Amino acid sequence: MTTIPGMGLVRGMGLTLSRFFQPKATIMWPEQQADVAPKFRGRLQLLYDEYGTLKCETCFQCAQACPIECIDMGGMDTRGRFHVHWGPAETYGERREESAARRSGRPVADATFDRFDAIDLAAVDEVLDAHDYDPKALLPMLEQIQAAYGYLPVAALKQLSRKSGAWYAYVYGSATSYRHLRLEPPTVAAAAPAGEAHRAAEAGYLASLDAALSGKAGA
Amino acid sequence: MTTFLTTPSGWPPVLLGRAGAIAADPWDLDAAVRAGAFEGLRAAVQHGPTGTIAEVGAAGLRGRGGAGFATGDKWRAAAGMDTDQRYVVANGYGADPATQIDAALLAADPWSVIEGLVIAAFAVGATEAILAVRGEDPALVARLEGAVAEAEAAGFVGDDVAGSGRRVTVTVRGLQGSYMLGEETVLIKALEGRRAAPDQRPPYPTERGLFDRPTVVNNIVTLAAVPWIMKNGAAAFAAIGAQDAPGTALVQLRGPAGAGIAEVPLGTPLRDIIALVGGAGSHGLKALLVGGPTGGFLPVDALDTPYTYAALRAAGAHVGSGSIVIADSRACIVDLARVLTRFSADQACGKSIPCRIGLRRLSEIGDRAAAGLPRAGDADLAADLTHDIAASALCDHERTATFALATVLRYFRSELDDHLLRSTCPAGVCTPIAVAGGAASRGASA
Ligand SMILES: Cc1cc2nc3c(=O)[nH]c(=O)nc-3n(C[C@H](O)[C@H](O)[C@H](O)COP(=O)(O)O)c2cc1C
Ligand code: SF4
Ligand code: FES
Numbered sequence: 001m002t003t004i005p006g007m008g009l010v011r012g013m014g015l016t017l018s019r020f021f022q023p024k025a026t027i028m029w030p031e032q033q034a035d036v037a038p039k040f041r042g043r044l045q046l047l048y049d050e051y052g053t054l055k056c057e058t059c060f061q062c063a064q065a066c067p068i069e070c071i072d073m074g075g076m077d078t079r080g081r082f083h084v085h086w087g088p089a090e091t092y093g094e095r096r097e098e099s100a101a102r103r104s105g106r107p108v109a110d111a112t113f114d115r116f117d118a119i120d121l122a123a124v125d126e127v128l129d130a131h132d133y134d135p136k137a138l139l140p141m142l143e144q145i146q147a148a149y150g151y152l153p154v155a156a157l158k159q160l161s162r163k164s165g166a167w168y169a170y171v172y173g174s175a176t177s178y179r180h181l182r183l184e185p186p187t188v189a190a191a192a193p194a195g196e197a198h199r200a201a202e203a204g205y206l207a208s209l210d211a212a213l214s215g216k217a218g219a
Numbered sequence: 220m221t222t223f224l225t226t227p228s229g230w231p232p233v234l235l236g237r238a239g240a241i242a243a244d245p246w247d248l249d250a251a252v253r254a255g256a257f258e259g260l261r262a263a264v265q266h267g268p269t270g271t272i273a274e275v276g277a278a279g280l281r282g283r284g285g286a287g288f289a290t291g292d293k294w295r296a297a298a299g300m301d302t303d304q305r306y307v308v309a310n311g312y313g314a315d316p317a318t319q320i321d322a323a324l325l326a327a328d329p330w331s332v333i334e335g336l337v338i339a340a341f342a343v344g345a346t347e348a349i350l351a352v353r354g355e356d357p358a359l360v361a362r363l364e365g366a367v368a369e370a371e372a373a374g375f376v377g378d379d380v381a382g383s384g385r386r387v388t389v390t391v392r393g394l395q396g397s398y399m400l401g402e403e404t405v406l407i408k409a410l411e412g413r414r415a416a417p418d419q420r421p422p423y424p425t426e427r428g429l430f431d432r433p434t435v436v437n438n439i440v441t442l443a444a445v446p447w448i449m450k451n452g453a454a455a456f457a458a459i460g461a462q463d464a465p466g467t468a469l470v471q472l473r474g475p476a477g478a479g480i481a482e483v484p485l486g487t488p489l490r491d492i493i494a495l496v497g498g499a500g501s502h503g504l505k506a507l508l509v510g511g512p513t514g515g516f517l518p519v520d521a522l523d524t525p526y527t528y529a530a531l532r533a534a535g536a537h538v539g540s541g542s543i544v545i546a547d548s549r550a551c552i553v554d555l556a557r558v559l560t561r562f563s564a565d566q567a568c569g570k571s572i573p574c575r576i577g578l579r580r581l582s583e584i585g586d587r588a589a590a591g592l593p594r595a596g597d598a599d600l601a602a603d604l605t606h607d608i609a610a611s612a613l614c615d616h617e618r619t620a621t622f623a624l625a626t627v628l629r630y631f632r633s634e635l636d637d638h639l640l641r642s643t644c645p646a647g648v649c650t651p652i653a654v655a656g657g658a659a660s661r662g663a664s665a
Contacts, residue, residue, distance in 0.1 A: 030611035136411075139413075173414040174413060174414040174415075178394075178409075179396055179397075201562070201565050201566065205558070206316055208558040209317060209559075212550055212558050213546055213549075
């Protein structure tokens with residue numbers, strides 16, 4: 001084992017040189033499409049834009065796709081629904097920053113902690129039992145839970161997820177897809193009525209369109 | 220309620236042909252039958268399932284839900300699948316909040332939709348058909364349920380459809396959700412009660428749709444044309460409208476001088492269509508927004524474009540929700556494009572990255588241009604982004620959501636440049652420009 005001075009350098013340069021002539025892995029997506037497994041989702045890394053704001057839109061798609069539910073979300077989503085809490089608050093604190101509120105189009109601070117309060121889960125269990133804990137009956141179960149509590153408390157959604165085996169992200173995402181389901185108690189003064197996020201988006205669009213067509217700046 | 224416009228006498232009525240005769244009470248089955256309802260179903264039973272699909276294929280009927288897919292091909296694909304169950308879904312969700320075509324058709328002649336749906340189910344061999352409409356109006360859902368029950372009592376729906384020995388049950392479902400619910404894979408998920416986000420196609424719903432069974436999803440206007448085809452023959456239908464897109468479509472017009480819904484033969488030049496509501500009125504035409512929130516802006520030069528799927532697509536717009544909005548010289552195209560792009564970005568479900576982030580960035584460019592605070596390279600960035608979003612999109616929403624800004628770049632570049640480079644708004648709509656600091660120096664350096 002003799003050491004030849006400078007051999008490490010030569011080896012290192014050799015590796016560099018051989019890599020240099022190997023085919024490149026970078027492609028010009030989306031002009032070129034890579035051949036990847038359908039399950040491939042890429043590595044999850046939250047990116048910041050040039051304003052220093054997280055690019056995550058809190059859409060829950062990554063949490064829903066994650067096979068071992070290791071991704072959690074907290075904060076506000078793009079539609080201004082501000083009860084997206086799941087997981088320890090300290091970990092996801094950044095999604096409650098003012099910048100997150102701005103991006104979600106919601107100028108107010110988040111006032112949702114009470115929706116985490118423990119509730120009497122008996123009604124949820126009853127609904128689950130009636131549907132044989134079958135996640136395929138998600139929508140009827142959500143509707144019946146709303147009928148029992150007047151809204152969908154976070155604790156009830158968690159119970160539904162735990163007992164039926166459906167991802168919490170999936171349960172939450174389904175609950176927010178439908179106009180007639182509500183996640184705020186009707187008694188909270190500031191609470192939007194059921195489906196308000198969808199309806200407000202439509203009304204805002206119609207008003208802006210009216211204004212823009214008549215030569216006024218839309219909101 | 221949006222009114223129907225009177226059209227020139229040379230324009231044949233297909234979809235609304237019966238609406239006048241049953242206007243006294245559109246929900247009266249006996250009156251509708253006297254006016255010819257369910258004659259198409261009888262003809263279909265005589266043709267048999269394969270013959271019915273052949274007839275619809277020969278008629279050249281294309282989907283009125285926006286994409287214009289050949290209906291005969293869709294039915295044939297579903298009918299050819301080896302399976303224990305098939306479904307037919309009538310898409311009457313009417314996603315565009317500014318368009319009431321679906322509601323107007325259901326109010327004017329609900330029977331043509333029910334009949335078309337039953338024919339479709341008979342033809343593809345589905346025993347279950349679903350009529351999906353907006354659930355905000357429980358009265359409409361109840362009336363449709365009543366109408367289906369009446370049709371069942373009269374033997375047009377149910378165990379033995381019009382004496383054919385085949386079973387077709389029709390279920391009415393009222394759905395309440397977001398804009399995306401109109402997309403066919405989302406609609407299927409909503410019917411299953413799952414989270415509403417699009418799925419990748421293929422596999423198309425005709426292979427794996429509702430409950431993983433072959434499913435035909437058709438717009439209700441498409442289905443309403445089917446009874447007419449079965450009754451009057453494929454050749455008569457193919458003779459109407461454009462060669463590559465026969466038949467008529469329902470178009471919702473909105474202009475400064477008037478508004479309403481009209482039945483228009485496909486292939487009619489845009490000029491003749493907007494004449495129905497008096498064109499652009501006294502202020503002069505600036506642009507036509509064709510296709511609803513995800514539509515494109517067409518300039519005055521494009522007025523001779525025929526209203527067909529291919530010609531509109533080539534011009535940068537699409538049939539979309541069937542709406543045509545006339546913008547006169549008071550409107551700022553950049554501001555309008557910004558409003559549309561923001562709506563599309565807000566409605567994007569978030570499942571794919573171009574949809575979630577790309578559309579938002581695109582709408583931010585529009586916001587900056589309208590606010591008089593553009594950044595260097597914004598026009599190039601917009602051009603790149605519209606291309607990349609369309610190229611990498613998962614669903615048609617993202618692809619078409621880029622049309623607004625893409626057509627601004629294509630036809631109204633000088634107006635966009637006025638905003639971006641000279642910080643002025645020719646229409647005088649975007650106000651912050653007047654106070655934008657550095658406007659003069661930016662103008663000088665441009
Ligand atoms: C964002 C989005 C919204 C849509 N909304 C509707 C709708 O409201 N009604 C409809 O019939 N089709 C809608 N479509 C088109 C459907 O996906 C589907 O193509 C259509 O229902 C098929 O029927 P057709 O072949 O008769 O056109 C939408 C598509 C997209 C991408
Ligand atoms: S929640 Fe949505 S936007 Fe945020 S990281 Fe996950 S997939 Fe991306
Ligand atoms: S809108 Fe979500 S994938 Fe297209």
